[in-house]
Amino acid sequence: MQLGSLRQLTFVSFVVVLVPLAMLVGYSQLTFGKIGKIASDEAEYSVNLVRRVSKMENLSVDIERLVRQYSILEKDALKDLIEKSVTRFIEYKEYICKQVVDQRNCLALDERLAWIADFSSHEDQLLIDAQFAEFRNRQLDLVVQIDAQLDRNIHDQQLYVSSVRQTQFWLTAFLVSVSFLLIVIGISRILKPVTKLEEVIRAIASQDENLPKISKSGPKELISLEHKLHGLASRLSQLENLRHALLRHASHELKTPLASIKEGCSLLTEEVVGGVNEQQKEVLQLLNSSTDRLNLLIVQLLDYNLLLQQSKPVFCEFETQSFxxxxxxxxxxxxxxxDNQINMQLDIEVMYADEKLYRRIVDNLLSNAIAHGSKGRPIDIRLYNDGDMQVLDFSNRGKRIEPEQRNILFQPFSRGEGVRNDRVTGSGLGLSIVSDCAKMMFGKAFMVDVDYSDVCFRVQIPSNKEVSL
Structure with a gap:
């Protein structure tokens, strides 16, 4: 059966899992009801039987007393009482004798009862004593048989309850196992299309051109989501191709005329093609600075594009001093x-990171420190371990950055409010590249306050090799 929606699949899976448990509950109710009825019947039977045995014993005492009185007094009223007591005794005895297998005691009691029914007042006293002694013994043996019968019934009932308990245990184990198996099957049926979606998303994230094929069966909601993900992947691929094409064409189309403009400005500045006045020299200086700025922007854009194309860092060990x-x-x-002085303190001899990405970090941090720091003031570089982190502190002197502006500095195309020392308007990508490189190496970049400098950028990279696996 093919279910049309995820809701139906979940509901049917839930119902199927409940079927064995419902069977277990139903069987338990029937079994407990049967055990309860057996216990009730057995209790009623035992009480009724014990009550008759007790009455039979009382009647036997009355019969013996009446017979002995009749043998002395010889009154007809006593004879009638003896007959009535014997009749009632026989009723109880017959019911009791039906419950035992061995009828010898019952037959012996019948003989004693027959003697009592034909009893004559002229009987010898010794014979009366002998008859009643035998009567009591047989009655006692019958009571012992009844006790044994009740003990057997209780034992049989205990065996039955034990058998039912064992059956209940194995049935519970079996049905719970079946329910667990059905849960596993239901989960796999539900998670199978979700796993397919994860594969599609993973393929999109890794920019894989060959996406998993769209499922032909499964919940319609998830199949619809697969179609949307494939459409999104196609759209992302188109945008990525457009971005690469744009940057390639921009680097080619912009650098070629930019080189010609720069060369022309150099010729005019050096007065190779003729003399220029002071006003023309100022214009040429503006042109040279503009071309330098444009060249810097193109280089940073290409560097940022190259960073985005690197999907996974390549970790290795390298010596920090030579680096x-x-x-x-x-x-x-x-x-x-x-006129900056570099103060370096390298407490780590061997770094573990992506060397190219780490070089981009320090290059951009130095460019930022030179552009925004005070001229002639030192730049401090400190590298040290902090727990399982490799920490780089890159600081310079200059205008302090307000706390509310610190977070936006690491966003692409975000520039600080200060004036650059080189009078060039930056692209706002330098610190963004630093942050992205740190994130690619499972670290982070942020600003901190230190007592030896005005501005300090801190980059933390994990030193644990297992993090990069």
């Missing part, structure tokens, strides 16, 4: 131009 020496060598010109 930062190379970093300072590559940026020595910019440091010298702003």
């Amino acid at each position: 930062f020496d190379e970093f300072l060598t590559d940026n020595s010109l910019a440091i010298q131009q702003h």
